Every structure is written in structure tokens, then in C-alpha cells.
Amino acid sequence: MKKGDHLFLVDGSGYIFRAYHALPPLTRKSDGLPVGAVAGFCNMLWKLLQNARDTDVGVTPTHFAVIFDHSSKTFRNDLYPEYKANRSEPPEDLVPQFGLIREATQAFDLPCIEMAGFEADDLIATYARLASEAGGETTIISSDKDLMQLVTDHVSMYDPMKDREIRIPEVIEKWGVPPEKMIDLQALTGDSVDNVPGVPGIGPKTAAQLLEEYGDLDTLLSRANEIKQNKRRENLIEFAEKARISRELVKLRIDVPVEHGIDTFELAPPDGPKLIGFLKAMEFSTLTRRVAEATGAEVAEIEAAHVEVEAGESAHGPDLDPSPAESDGDAATPAKLAAGIAEACAAQTFDHAGYECIRDLDTLKLWVEEACETGILAFDTETTSLDPMQAELCGFSLATKPGRAAYVPLNHKSGDGDLLGGGLIEDQIPQKDALEAIKAVMANPAVLKIGQNLKYDWLLMYRLGVEIVGVDDTMLMSYVLDAGTGSHGTVSHGMDALSERWLGHKPIPYKELTGTGRKQVTFDMVDLERATAYAAEDADITLRLWQVLKPRLAAEGLVSVYERLERPMIPVIGRMEHRGVAVDRQILSRLSGDFAQTAAGIEDEIYELAGERFTIGSPKQLGEILFGKMGLPGGSKTKTGQWSTSAQVLEDLAAAGHELPRKIVDWRQVTKLKSTYTDALPGYINPETKRVHTSYALASTTTGRLSSSEPNLQNIPIRTAEGRKIRTAFVAPEGTKLISADYSQIELRVLAHVADIPELKKAFADGLDIHAMTASEMFDVPVEGMPPEVRRRAKAINFGIIYGISAFGLANQLGIPREEASAYIKRYFERFPGIKDYMDSTKAQAREQGYVETVFGRRAHYPEIRSSNPQLRAFNERAAINAPIQGSAADIIRRAMARMEGALADAGLEDVQMLLQVHDELIFEAPESKVEKAIPVICEVMENAALPARALSVPLQVEARAASNWDEAH
DNA sequence: GTGGTCTCCTA
DNA sequence: GTAGGAGACCACA
Numbered sequence: 001m002k003k004g005d006h007l008f009l010v011d012g013s014g015y016i017f018r019a020y021h022a023l024p025p026l027t028r029k030s031d032g033l034p035v036g037a038v039a040g041f042c043n044m045l046w047k048l049l050q051n052a053r054d055t056d057v058g059v060t061p062t063h064f065a066v067i068f069d070h071s072s073k074t075f076r077n078d079l080y081p082e083y084k085a086n087r088s089e090p091p092e093d094l095v096p097q098f099g100l101i102r103e104a105t106q107a108f109d110l111p112c113i114e115m116a117g118f119e120a121d122d123l124i125a126t127y128a129r130l131a132s133e134a135g136g137e138t139t140i141i142s143s144d145k146d147l148m149q150l151v152t153d154h155v156s157m158y159d160p161m162k163d164r165e166i167r168i169p170e171v172i173e174k175w176g177v178p179p180e181k182m183i184d185l186q187a188l189t190g191d192s193v194d195n196v197p198g199v200p201g202i203g204p205k206t207a208a209q210l211l212e213e214y215g216d217l218d219t220l221l222s223r224a225n226e227i228k229q230n231k232r233r234e235n236l237i238e239f240a241e242k243a244r245i246s247r248e249l250v251k252l253r254i255d256v257p258v259e260h261g262i263d264t265f266e267l268a269p270p271d272g273p274k275l276i277g278f279l280k281a282m283e284f285s286t287l288t289r290r291v292a293e294a295t296g297a298e299v300a301e302i303e304a305a306h307v308e309v310e311a312g313e314s315a316h317g318p319d320l321d322p323s324p325a326e327s328d329g330d331a332a333t334p335a336k337l338a339a340g341i342a343e344a345c346a347a348q349t350f351d352h353a354g355y356e357c358i359r360d361l362d363t364l365k366l367w368v369e370e371a372c373e374t375g376i377l378a379f380d381t382e383t384t385s386l387d388p389m390q391a392e393l394c395g396f397s398l399a400t401k402p403g404r405a406a407y408v409p410l411n412h413k414s415g416d417g418d419l420l421g422g423g424l425i426e427d428q429i430p431q432k433d434a435l436e437a438i439k440a441v442m443a444n445p446a447v448l449k450i451g452q453n454l455k456y457d458w459l460l461m462y463r464l465g466v467e468i469v470g471v472d473d474t475m476l477m478s479y480v481l482d483a484g485t486g487s488h489g490t491v492s493h494g495m496d497a498l499s500e501r502w503l504g505h506k507p508i509p510y511k512e513l514t515g516t517g518r519k520q521v522t523f524d525m526v527d528l529e530r531a532t533a534y535a536a537e538d539a540d541i542t543l544r545l546w547q548v549l550k551p552r553l554a555a556e557g558l559v560s561v562y563e564r565l566e567r568p569m570i571p572v573i574g575r576m577e578h579r580g581v582a583v584d585r586q587i588l589s590r591l592s593g594d595f596a597q598t599a600a601g602i603e604d605e606i607y608e609l610a611g612e613r614f615t616i617g618s619p620k621q622l623g624e625i626l627f628g629k630m631g632l633p634g635g636s637k638t639k640t641g642q643w644s645t646s647a648q649v650l651e652d653l654a655a656a657g658h659e660l661p662r663k664i665v666d667w668r669q670v671t672k673l674k675s676t677y678t679d680a681l682p683g684y685i686n687p688e689t690k691r692v693h694t695s696y697a698l699a700s701t702t703t704g705r706l707s708s709s710e711p712n713l714q715n716i717p718i719r720t721a722e723g724r725k726i727r728t729a730f731v732a733p734e735g736t737k738l739i740s741a742d743y744s745q746i747e748l749r750v751l752a753h754v755a756d757i758p759e760l761k762k763a764f765a766d767g768l769d770i771h772a773m774t775a776s777e778m779f780d781v782p783v784e785g786m787p788p789e790v791r792r793r794a795k796a797i798n799f800g801i802i803y804g805i806s807a808f809g810l811a812n813q814l815g816i817p818r819e820e821a822s823a824y825i826k827r828y829f830e831r832f833p834g835i836k837d838y839m840d841s842t843k844a845q846a847r848e849q850g851y852v853e854t855v856f857g858r859r860a861h862y863p864e865i866r867s868s869n870p871q872l873r874a875f876n877e878r879a880a881i882n883a884p885i886q887g888s889a890a891d892i893i894r895r896a897m898a899r900m901e902g903a904l905a906d907a908g909l910e911d912v913q914m915l916l917q918v919h920d921e922l923i924f925e926a927p928e929s930k931v932e933k934a935i936p937v938i939c940e941v942m943e944n945a946a947l948p949a950r951a952l953s954v955p956l957q958v959e960a961r962a963a964s965n966w967d968e969a970h
Numbered sequence: 971g972t973g974g975t976c977t978c979c980t981a
Numbered sequence: 982g983t984a985g986g987a988g989a990c991c992a993c994a
Contacts, residue, residue, distance in 0.1 A: 517971070617989055619976055638976070646977070672978060675988055697985095705981085705984060712986045715980035723979080747981085747983095800982055809982030875982095882983040886981090890984090919981045919984085 001063060001262050003135035008048060008061040009127055011142035012112075013069040013120045015041060015160070016101055018143070020094045021375035022161055022446040025563055028283050029949075032557040033334075034093035038100045039284055044160045045108050046287060048141065049270065050294070059139060059158075063131075063265040066105045067123045068114040075117055076249050083249055084194050091376075092337055092551025093559065100282075107278035109271050111260060118256050121146055125252035128155045130262045146186070149252060151179040176208030184217035187247035193373045196249050197242040199235050206232070217247060270295065338548075338555035345548045346504045348402055355536035356406035357528055359427045361437060364408060368441045370400050377441065378405070378450040378543035379468075381457045382535050384522040387710070388459040389577070389686055389693045393431060394524040395531065396438075396457075399539035402547070406539075407532040410434055412524050425528065435466050445470035452495045452542045455698060459574045468571075474498065474542055476566040477549040479699035480558050484851070484861035493699045499541045502548045507541055508534045561858050564949070565891055566698065568898035572914075573696050573706075575901075580691030581713070581915045581923070587729040588678045595674035602667040609660045616667055619645045632658060648812075673717065677726045684711045696917070702860045703883045704890040706917060714918045718970070727967035737931050739912075740969040741938045741960035742921035745770055746889045747802050749954045754855060754884055755838035756953070759831075764954045771795040777831050778824070797828055801835060802885050804878025839881050846880035854887035855950050856895075892956070893920065896945035903941045909934050923966065931962045 001007070019040035026036035048061065076083045090098075105112040113123055124147060128138045132154050140147055143159035148171050151157060157166035164170075171179045188207040190198020202210075214220035221240045227233035236243075272295030279288040358364050371377035378399035383391035394412060399405035410431045413424055429437075441447050442461065447470060451457050454473040461468055478493040485491045492498075499507050513526045513534055523531065553559045607613050610630070614621045623643035627634040635649040647668070653661035684692045694713045696706045708714040716730070717723025732738045748770055752760035763773045772783045775794035781787075793814060800810045811821035829836040843865070846852050851861040860883040865876035897917065904912050909926075912934045916923035922942070926934050939958040946952050963969040 615990080617977095618991080620990080640975070642976085644976090668977080672988080676979070676986095680988080701984060703984060707985050708980095709986060712980085715978090715986065717979060719979085742981095803982040803984090806982050813982075878982055879984085886984060889981095921981085 001131060001134040001136045005062040005131075005134070005136040006059060007063040007127065007131040007136055007138045007262065007265065008065070009124045009138060009140050010045070010048075010064075010066040011120055011124060011140065011144060011147065012041075012066045012101060012105065014142050014144045015044070016094065016097065017090070017375075018161060019044075020091065020097070021448065024445075025093070025559070027554075027559040027563065029560070030283065032554060032559040034097060034554050034559060035100065035282055035284075037094060037097045038104055038282060039287075041101050042104050042108075042279065042282070042284060042287055044141075045104070045110070046291065048160075049108070049267075059137075061139070062267055063136070063262065064267045065111040065113050065127070065260075065265045067120040067127075068102065068112065069120045070114040070116045070118065073117075074119055074122075075253075076119075079248050080197075080245050082195050082197075087193065087195070092334070092341055092547070093554040095337055095551075096334055096554070104278060104282075107275050109268060109274065111265050113258075113260060115256065115258070118253065122253040122256050123258065125150055125254045126256040126258055127262060129254040130258075131155075134262065145175070145182070146250065146252070148175070148179055149182040149186075149250075175204060177211055181211050181216070183247055183251050184211055184220075186250040187217055187243050188220075190246055191250070192370060194249075196246045197239070198246050199239045199243050201231060201235050217243065272296065334551065334555040338551035341551050342502065342548045345402075345502065345544050348503070348544065350505055350537065350540065351403060352508075352533040352537060354403060355532050355540070357532040358406050358408040359429065361429050361433055364429060364434060364437050367398055367400070367406060368438055371398070371441055371447055372444070374400050375446060376400060376448050376450065376543070378539040378546065379442075379454075379457060380451060380535065380538045380542060381460055382407075382523045382531070383460060384524060387693075387695075388456050389463065389580075389689070391460055392524075393460065393464065394522070395428075395535060396434075397535040397539035399536070399543040402544050403540065405536035405543070407528075407535040408434055409528050409531060412526070412528060412531065431464075435461075435464060439466050442466050442468045448472055450474065450542055450546045452498075452538070452545070453699075455570050455574055455577075458570055459577055462574060462578055471567065471570055472546060472550070473567065473570060474545040474549055475699050476570075477546075477553060477562060480562045480566055480858070481549065481552055481556060482861065483699075483704075483859065484702040485863060487864055495538065495541060495545070498545050503541065503544055505541070507537055510534070558857070558859070560949075561856065564898070565704070565856065565858060565894050569698055569894060572897050572901065573698065576914055576916070577693050577695060579913055579915055579925070580686065580689055580693035581925075582690070582731050582733050583681055583685060583692045584729045584731045585682050585685065587731075588682055588726075591725055591729070592674055592678040595670045595678060599667060599670045599674065602663055602670070606660065606663050606667060609663065616664065617671065622664065626653075626660065630660070632661075669720070669722065673723055673726065677717065678729075681711060681726075681729070694916070701890075702879070703887040704854065704858050704860070704894070705886065705919060706890075708917075713916055716966070724967050727970065728965045730966035732925055732964050736925050736927055737962040737964060738915075738966055738969045739924040739926055739931060739934060739938065739960055739962045740921060740966065741924070741935070741942060741958050742918075742970070743889070743893070743942065744957040744959055746892065746920050746956065747885050748798060749952070749956060750855070750885050750888045750892075751802060751835075751838075752954045753952045754888065755834050757832050757834045761954050767957075771798060774798055774828075778827055793824070797824055800825075801828070802882060804839070804881035806874070806878065842881050842884065843877050846876070852880050852883050854884050854891050855946070855952075856888065856891040858887055858891055860884075860887060889920065892945045893917065893922070893942070895949075896942045897922070899945065900938070900941050903937055904934065907933065907937045909937060912938075921970070923969075926962070935960045935962065 016037050019037040023036050023040045026039050027033060028035050102112050115123060124140055128150050131138045138155040140150065140157045141160055142157060147157060151166065151168055151171055159166060168179060175182065175185060177185050185207045188199050188202045189204055190196045210220055214223060221236065221243060224233060224236040227236060272291065276288055276291055279291060358367065379396065381396045382394040384394060385391035393410055395407055395409040397405060397407045409428050412428060442449065449468050449470060450472045453475045454471050458468050475493045478498055482491050496507055499505050513530055514521050514523060553562050603616065606616060610625050614625060616622060620642060622645050626632050627643045632653055634643045635652060636644045638644050647665060650661040650665045654665065681692065686693055692711065694708045695710050696708055698706065700707045717726050749764055752764055759777060763770050771791050771794045772786055775781060775786060775790045776783050778794060779790055781790055796810065796813050805825055807818050807822040807825060810824065811818040814821065842852055846862045846865045850863055851859040853859055862876045862880045864872055865880055867873045900914055904910060909930055912924055912926040912930055914922060914924050924938065939960055942958045943956045961969050
């Protein structure tokens with residue numbers, strides 16, 4: 001190395017952590033291996049090296065090395081055993097990336113330097129000194145404050161994330177002291193992340209001011225008795241020794257006996273094929289292309305064979321093996337790491353007394369700062385209601401690492417006092433101030449906010465003007481991992497169940513604080529000590545669950561399911577619920593009146609026919625009248641031995657000429673419409689927004705569908721003319737329209753794709769009537785002039801297939817003998833043998849591995865498919881056949897929803913708002929002037945929703961329409 | 971008040 | 982035959 005040369009030193013270890021938290025998570029498509037930090041690292045190296053070639057841009061390195069920490073134990077631990085002692089394990093989807101980043105460095109043909117007993121920072125300091133002594137310049141690729149002490153006229157730093165150079169003026173600007181005083185400054189402030197003690201009560205501002213006044217640490221400590229502020233003086237005297245130790249801890253060693261001389265770092269031209277081989281193995285397509293372009297086209301041609309070897313080798317390497325099954329030895333596979341983490345977490349204990357109750361703004365700000373440093377923040381709100389659209393905030397809790405959690409009470413009231421329950425407890429941070437203090441960290445995607453059922457907290461905070469960006473949800477992780485496990489899919493993804501299962505810890509029951517029944521109080525009435533124990537524990541548990549579940553995602557290859565299909569739904573569904581839908585109270589009220597009148601008329605006729613008054617709505621009483629008193633031929637019995645009075649039974653009796661059963665059916669229809677819809681819906685109109693805000697459950701179904709409740713807007717009537725009237729009450733406000741866009745036959749299309757049925761695929765490709773085509777194939781009837789009854793039967797069979805057909809079910813549906821239904825199914829399987837194959841292989845898969853998968857890799861578990869109970873087994877087989885079809889369709893519309901807002905915004909349609917989802921349909925509200933432009937955008941997003949992840953072999957078709965109410969729009 | 975049963979609304 | 986949620990009734994506490 002000589003004068004004019006320029007050494008680049010990349011702080012590899014620092015970069016990994018920073019990239020992991022700052023960059024969007026990324027997984028290798030083929031197996032879900034987490035590679036986000038590796039991707040960032042490769043992109044950065046490539047950019048830096050490009051500058052080396054293009055001499056017009058940026059600084060040109062002549063020497064280049066990447067420096068890593070070797071292990072956690074260094075000479076600093078001998079100085080101060082607690083050094084870095086409170087540092088938690090790295091996130092588990094980061095762990096496999098450590099090895100990969102070293103491999104990446106080697107693929108770039110760059111020196112990969114590390115040394116036992118020393119941190120990367122010490123090596124960097126030593127090399128920077130050596131370079132300066134040789135007359136060269138040094139750029140340290142890092143933004144770590146610990147390295148800023150090294151900055152001189154010839155040593156600068158470069159923050160690759162912010163594309164910013166850090167020289168002497170930048171250090172002074174940021175810290176208030178020049179680089180050479182950084183060591184003293186850090187000695188005073190300490191570092192909570194690395195557990196450097198420092199002097200309590202002294203932050204960067206105070207430290208800079210003191211150093212300005214006294215010059216350096218030794219002078220300051222020796223003259224500490226001159227300090228005016230009592231507390232500060234006492235601390236400086238008491239903790240002088242801690243400050244001196246801290247100085248030794250933060251001072252970097254410039255005399256490490258390095259093994260590799262600086263001259264060995266000389267930059268050579270990149271080995272294109274080697275690098276491309278690695279990048280291809282990582283599946284970084286964009287960068288692979290760039291590198292291929294930059295290194296010449298022919299390199300791209302020879303690369304194929306080379307990559308094959310690299311990919312093959314790496315697939316067996318310990319750091320790359322993502323499969324839990326076939327690992328050998330003590331290799332640190334993601335699965336083993338996940339299991340280890342789970343075991344360690346289950347062994348940890350909980351200390352309620354260790355939780356903090358935050359009652360002043362400064363303390364809250366310290367916690368926020370800490371979260372910014374760790375990049376991780378478990379978050380939970382405590383409120384007065386389960387409805388996030390009506391709830392008032394009582395307080396919120398935070399956790400930054402296991403056992404370190406706090407509750408921030410905001411609106412707690414004292415339990416005693418007058419009838420109103422006393423006033424606000426003193427020393428609570430005003431809500432406005434607290435929200436202001438956390439707003440930035442909540443919006444910062446580099447700090448991961450971890451929640452349990454975070455959609456609730458997201459929506460509540462959104463209502464209060466705080467948007468949360470950068471989220472993880474332990475409930476959704478559990479759902480992705482374990483949907484359907486447990487008998488009848490009874491496994492709960494609720495926090496209490498997860499805590500007991502994974503942490504072996506039973507949380508404080510909510511009811512223990514608030515009581516139950518008439519005496520139940522809202523959370524803001526709970527005293528702060530118990531509220532803190534409960535609320536902080538929730539955040540603590542959430543954080544620990546995250547530590548267990550996140551690595552499992554990688555270990556089980558489910559990262560992309562979580563990232564693509566679950567996590568994006570939190571803000572999307574959150575906004576949909578927040579918008580709600582306009583419902584016309586007058587229309588419902590008028591319909592209620594109409595239904596009441598109709599019902600009253602029918603009731604009179606029923607009493608007349610029955611010869612007495614009775615409770616028509618009681619199946620028990622009704623059964624006694626029909627099958628006892630009137631002696632009608634009873635159909636089936638229910639499982640409790642009662643006569644069934646189901647619509648089917650009553651219809652059959654009506655068809656046989658009996659008058660009363662018909663009246664009962666009619667009465668049931670109108671009373672159902674009245675009680676469930678026209679009477680109930682107005683009660684859900686939010687008094688503030690005047691709209692109805694349903695709640696979508698993201699983790700309630702085994703297949704991946706959403707469910708809707710309070711009210712359920714996914715079962716609004718449509719089949720009968722009377723029922724449809726209810727849809728006219730769902731309206732578009734003045735000046736807007738409702739747009740309804742629904743997938744045509746999406747499940748049959750998915751079936752055609754997954755079972756690979758050429759006839760079905762062709763029919764869809766040609767835009768034919770699929771049920772008529774099926775009928776034509778099965779019954780040898782031409783599509784032209786086909787009797788409706790024939791088509792109806794084919795349609796029932798098609799649906800039956802999706803539901804995991806049985807002769808019994810089909811016979812019931814069509815009202816034909818079981819033998820006939822059986823013959824239909826046989827015929828169907830003969831005409832479409834692929835269907836039978838699909839069903840058999842799906843059942844076999846479910847039996848062997850316990851779950852089936854959607855096209856996008858979502859799993860649905862059916863453990864009971866191995867049951868010896870034939871009924872239970874058959875039920876699970878049908879469900880297992882259905883799940884990939886229903887679930888893939890659910891995945892597709894989720895993908896469409898995740899992309900919709902962005903696509904609309906890109907088209908200048910941000911005021912077109914997605915309101916509702918009904919499994920294969922999306923409902924939007926749009927300004928009238930935007931309708932025409934919005935419809936094609938919506939259809940485009942929905943029809944292409946499977947891409948680019950999967951190319952379906954069948955086109956998806958969407959029909960969309962706009963009108964002023966839901967009935968006309970659909 | 972809570973939970974089970976029956977019935978019925980949707981995709 | 983799949984996947985859901987909800988209201989009414991009724992027996993139990």
C-alpha cells in the first residue's frame with residue numbers, strides 16, 4: 001500500500017444486523033430460506049465495487065476487505081465480565097445468514113477477516129492505522145458510532161444505507177464532540193445495548209457539554225467536585241471507576257496482531273462466474289443479471305454449469321439446509337435452531353415485579369430509544385372495548401427483550417370516589433404526549449413492532465392518528481404454522497394458549513383484574529400495580545412467542561406464506577374495517593316493518609292450521625305439533641333424537657300436499673331475514689362514523705379464508721328476491737358508487753389447475769359454460785339446447801367435487817337415490833380420470849404428512865385423517881380434498897387485496913376504497929367520476945393476482961359492476 | 971349469564 | 982359433500 005491508495009473496510013457484522021432490521025424481509029423462493037440481509041449485503045458490495053471501476057463516480061477503492069466479529073467472547077469480557085451480557089440471541093431467521101454472508105464475501109473474491117478474541121471494530125481500527133501509516137486513505141463502511149473515534153483527515157466512514165459520508169464535521173454535528181473525544185463521550189454515556197455502564201444520568205448532550213468544559217474524561221473526573229448539579233456531581237464521583245472501565249471498553253485496539261497484511265487486500269477484478277454462481281444459488285435474479293451484464297455476456301453462458309455445482313453444494317451445506325427432515329450430525333439447521341430456541345424459551349421464567357410502570361415522558365422516550373437500538377418492540381394496547389372502532393385507550397405496554405417490559409398507563413381512574421368512579425389517577429402521561437412520543441418509532445419500518453392479533457392494536461392506533469409500519473404478528477405466525485392441528489382444527493392461536501404451549505407459562509387471567517358479569521369493570525379501573533403486571537406481561541409474552549415462532553417459519557419453509565399472505569393483510573384489512581360501509585337505516589326499518597307484517601299474517605294461518613298457539617320458533621314444540629298432534633310422517637331425526645324440522649323435511653312434506661309445513665318454511669324465511677338482518681344490522685351502525693364496521697378474522701379458518709363477524713357481512717342474503725332486498729340497504733354515499741368485482745368460478749378454475757384436467761382447462765381457456773360442458777361430457781348431450789335440469793345436475797356434481805364428493809351428499813343435494821348419485825360420480829371419474837388421481841393423492845398426502853398445501857404453500861392440517869373412526873376419517877378426507885382448492889382461491893384474493901391499494905394509487909385512484917371481501921368478491925366505494933377508470937384496474941389486479949409467484953394454467957376471470965347499492969352492483 | 975342444539979344465511 | 986357466523990330456544994348454573 002502506498003500514498004494515494006484507498007482502503008475500504010466493510011463492517012460485515014454491523015452491516016448484517018442493520019440490514020436485517022432495515023430491509024424488507026426476503027426469502028429464497030424455492031425453499032423459504034431467509035436471505036434479506038444477504039441480499040442487501042451483496043447489493044451493497046456490488047455497488048461499492050462498481051464505483052471502483054467507474055472512476056468518475058464516488059471514491060475508488062484499491063484495497064478492500066470485509067471484517068467480521070469472530071465470536072462473542074473478547075478481551076473486553078476479561079475487563080468487564082458483563083460486557084454485552086444482556087445482548088439477546090440474534091433473531092433466528094438471521095442466524096443462517098451469518099454463514100451466507102461470509103460465503104458471499106468469498107464469492108466476491110474479497111478477503112474475509114476475523115480473529116478470535118477481537119471484535120471487528122478492533123480489526124478495523126488496526127487496519128485503518130496501518131493504512132494511514134502507509135500514506136493511504138481509509139473508508140469504513142459502517143455507521144456505527146463505536147467506530148467514529150477512528151475518523152481523521154485520512155479515515156472517513158460511509159453509511160451504505162443512507163448513502164452518506166461521515167467525516168469530522170459530521171461527527172461533531174451528530175455528537176457535539178470531535179472524533180478523538182468520542183471515546184470519552186461514550187465512556188460517560190455508556191451503552192445499554194452492549195451493557196457498557198457509563199455514568200447514570202449522563203446522555204450524549206450532557207457528556208458533550210462536560211467534555212467541552214473540562215477537556216477530557218480524566219480532567220472531568222478529577223474535578224468532578226466542581227459540578228453544580230447535585231445528582232450529576234454525586235454520580236460522577238460515585239461512578240468514576242465505571243466510567244474509566246467504560247473507556248477501556250469503548251476504546252478500540254489499534255494494535256491487534258493481524259495475520260493478513262494490508263497489501264493482501266489489493267482489489268482484483270471480480271470472478272464473474274464464481275459470483276454469478278453464488279447469486280444464482282441465492283436466487284437474486286436482478287443482481288445476477290446486473291453482474292452478468294457488467295462482466296460480459298459469455299460469462300452468462302458458462303455460468304449455468306458452474307451454478308449447478310454451487311447450488312448443489314450449498315444445498316447440502318449446513319447453513320443452507322432448510323428442511324427439518326434430512327439433517328445429519330450437529331449441523332445448525334434452521335429446524336434445529338428453531339427447536340433449540342423453543343426449548344430455551346420454554347425454560348425462561350417470568351418476573352412480574354421486574355416490569356416497569358412508565359409515568360413520565362422522559363422514561364418513555366428512553367424506552368423508545370432502546371427500541372430503536374434493538375430494532376424490536378413488542379407492543380400491546382389495553383382498552384375499554386373489544387371493538388377497536390369504539391374502544392378507548394387505557395394504556396399500552398412495550399417490551400424490548402425477554403423480561404424487559406413496561407406498561408404506560410394513560411387514562412386509569414381511581415377506583416374509589418363518587419359514582420362516576422373517581423377521577424384520573426395522577427402522574428400519567430397525557431395520551432396526546434405519549435402518542436406523540438411513540439409516533440416516529442411506530443412509523444419506522446426499521447423497528448419491528450411485534451403484536452399478538454396486531455390488527456386490533458393497528459386499527460385502534462390508526463384511529464388515534466398513529467400509523468404502525470413494520471409489523472409482525474405472533475397470532476398469524478401460529479396460524480401459518482399450525483392451522484388445523486388439534487382435533488377438529490380446535491387449536492387456538494390466542495395468546496394464552498400460545499403462551500402455555502410454547503412458554504409453559506399461564507398468563508394472568510384478564511378476568512382476575514376486571515372481574516366478571518355485573519361487577520366487571522373496564523381496564524382503566526384496574527389499579528396500576530396489577531395493570532402493569534398484566535399488561536407488561538402480555539408484551540413480554542408476545543416478544544417471547546415471536547422468538548419461538550419466527551424461527552419456526554424459516555425452519556418449516558413457511559416464511560413466504562407468512563410474508564406474502566398474512567402480514568400484508570394487517571394494514572389492508574385494518575383500513576377496510578376502519579372505512580366501514582354505509583348502511584341505510586330507513587331502508588332496513590321499512591323492510592323490518594314489511595317482514596313483521598308478513599310474519600304476523602303467516603302466524604295467524606299457522607295457529608289456524610295447527611289448531612292452537614305455540615312457539616313456532618321452537619323446533620321441539622313444532623315437532624310435537626307436526627309429527628305428534630297432526631301425525632305427519634316424520635322424516636329424519638336429529639342426533640339428540642328429536643324430530644328434524646329442517647327446511648328439507650318441511651319442503652318434502654309441502655310437496656306431498658301438506659299446507660302447514662309450507663307456512664312454517666315461509667315464516668322461518670321472513671323471521672330469519674328480520675331478526676338476523678333488518679333488526680340486527682342497525683345496531684352495528686357506529687354512532688360516530690354512521691357506518692357499519694365488520695371485523696375480519698385473519699386466523700380463524702383452516703383453509704386460509706377470512707371470516708367476518710359483528711356483523712357477519714359475508715352472509716348477506718342474495719338467493720331469494722325477499723332476501724336480496726336487504727342488499728339494497730348497503731349504499732354508496734352521495735356522489736359515489738359501489739363497485740362489486742367477483743371472480744367467476746375461481747374454485748373450479750383452481751381445481752382444473754391443481755388436478756390438471758385438460759378438458760376443464762380448455763373449457764376455461766375458451767370461455768365456455770363450464771357446467772354445460774361437464775354435462776355434455778357426462779351425459780353425451782350437446783350443449784346446444786341442453787335441458788336446464790341436466791345442467792343443474794352437472795353443476796351440483798362440479799360443486800360436489802370441490803367439496804370432496806360422497807354419494808350420500810350428492811344424492812341429498814339432488815334428491816336422487818344414492819345408487820344414482822354413485823353412478824354419476826363413477827361416470828365423472830371415468831370422464832375426468834385426473835380428478836380421481838388428484839383426490840387419491842391429496843388424501844395420501846394428508847395421511848402421510850398430516851397436512852395438505854395450497855398452490856402458494858399454505859398448509860392445512862388434518863391429523864384426524866388417520867382416525868380409526870370411519871366417519872371422522874371420511875370427513876377429514878373430504879376436508880383435505882377441499883382445502884387446497886378453497887385455500888388456493890383464498891390465497892389468490894389475499895394477494896389481490898395486498899396489491900390493490902398500491903395499484904389504485906399508481907393509477908391516481910387513491911380515493912377508490914376497498915371496503916369488503918366476500919371470499920371471491922371485493923366491494924369498493926368510488927367517486928362516481930372514478931368508476932370507469934377504477935374497474936379495469938381492479939379487474940387487472942384480481943385476474944393477475946397469482947403472478948408472479950405462480951402461473952396458473954387457467955385464466956382467472958373477474959366481473960365488475962358499479963351501482964348505487966350492493967344489490968344492483970352485484 | 972353460559973353453553974349446546976337447531977336452523978339458516980353466504981361463498 | 983367444503984368453509985364460516987348468528988339468532989332463537991332451552992336447559993343448566
